[in-house]
Amino acid sequence: MTDYQMARASLGARLRELRVEARLSGRALAEALGWPPSKVSRLELGRQTASVEDLEAWSVACGVPGAAVELSAQRRALETHYTSWRRQLAAGTRARQAASKSLEDRTRRFRIFETSCVPGLLQTPDYARHVLRHVIDFHRSPDDLEAGVRVRMERRRIIDEPGRVFDILVWEPALRTALAPPAVMAEQMDHIADVIQRGVVGVSVLPIAARVSVVPAHGFWMFDEGRVLIETTGAELSLTDDDAIAPYRKAFAELSRSAVRGAAALRIVARARQGFISAREG
Structure with a gap:
């Protein structure tokens, strides 16, 4: 796994933590965001890079809008391999x-x-x-x-x-x-x-x-x-x-x-x- 992939996997793990702490299933979160369940899975597994808008929407849906700042900082780190x-x-x-x-x-x-x-x-x-x-x-x-x-x-x-x-x-x-x-x-x-x-x-x-x-x-x-x-x-x-x-x-x-x-x-x-x-x- 490259450093970039490891960083994306780390971001995905943090997204999953927020979802679990909000007591939301992957399907429930997807429904709230109007996304296919597969997108939630790909983001959490580090198989897709979330956009800034994705991170903001995820944070709001999990009831912690302030987390978007932290998540966006993690995403920026992805851009420096x-x-x-x-x-x-x-x-x-x-x-x-x-x-x-x-x-x-x-x-x-x-x-x-x-x-x-x-x-x-x-x-x-x-x-x-x-x-x-x-x-x-x-x-x-x-x-x-x-x-x-x-x-x-x-x-x-x-x-x-x-x-x-x-x-x-x-x-x-x-x-x-x-x-x-x-x-x-x-x-x-x-x-x-x-x-x-x-x-x-x-x-x-x-x-x-x-x-x-x-x-x-x-x-x-x-x-x-x-x-x-x-x-x-x-x-x-x-x-x-x-x-x-x-x-x-x-x-x-x-x-x-x-x-x-x-x-x-x-x-x-x-x-x-x-x-x-x-x-x-x-």
């Missing part, structure tokens, strides 16, 4: 990469902001190999490194598919963070420069010295208008409620206004590359 990396990586990096690919295949517009590493869709095989090695070692997940790299490279192909829009924004420190040896980092900078020059996807760089109106606290990925993913050290957050997504939509627009593109972005990438070349030669 919190999944630990331990659980995400239990089957290895390949399965995790495949899950990402599935979501990406369903998405038409991507807005990606990265603060600490090169976005996965722009990674070279060697860079991805070092990043995934860090992930495997840190979380002590099954070591299927090469399989994970293969799927990550398969994910990259999506940027050449027609009918998709990519706005990829990278904070300058992400280009300079040495997650791999200097030669690998230099090759990674070459690849980013090539993507910018080809113009297949929109890639912009947020200079470290840029004046910003939003603190670039962490990276996030927006998939169309319906989902935002945020990676933390211990877990991945998946936001699907529009109220939760709206700040990220605004933050991306604000940060994009401070970013540079084209030749200016290439100059930043070139400086980062030169830094790795100098490190290798030193």
Whole structure:
């Protein structure tokens, strides 16, 4: 059972508690609400997510209208799916990469902001190999490194598919963070420069010295208008409620206004590359 399913089951259990405390059978509650009995059953078993209106009506029918506030708070928590990396990586990096690919295949517009590493869709095989090695070692997940790299490279192909829009924004420190040896980092900078020059996807760089109106606290990925993913050290957050997504939509627009593109972005990438070349030669 996923964290989301567990949260929905917990909400259903609370609904059942309210009904039992009101001494109502499932059928009696359904009649009072004008619902089919099956809906009451699905909500209590966590097989269906109640709407805000459902929760308000349920509370009133059970004689505790004030409970709607508590229930609505529980429902809002459902919109933030919190999944630990331990659980995400239990089957290895390949399965995790495949899950990402599935979501990406369903998405038409991507807005990606990265603060600490090169976005996965722009990674070279060697860079991805070092990043995934860090992930495997840190979380002590099954070591299927090469399989994970293969799927990550398969994910990259999506940027050449027609009918998709990519706005990829990278904070300058992400280009300079040495997650791999200097030669690998230099090759990674070459690849980013090539993507910018080809113009297949929109890639912009947020200079470290840029004046910003939003603190670039962490990276996030927006998939169309319906989902935002945020990676933390211990877990991945998946936001699907529009109220939760709206700040990220605004933050991306604000940060994009401070970013540079084209030749200016290439100059930043070139400086980062030169830094790795100098490190290798030193």
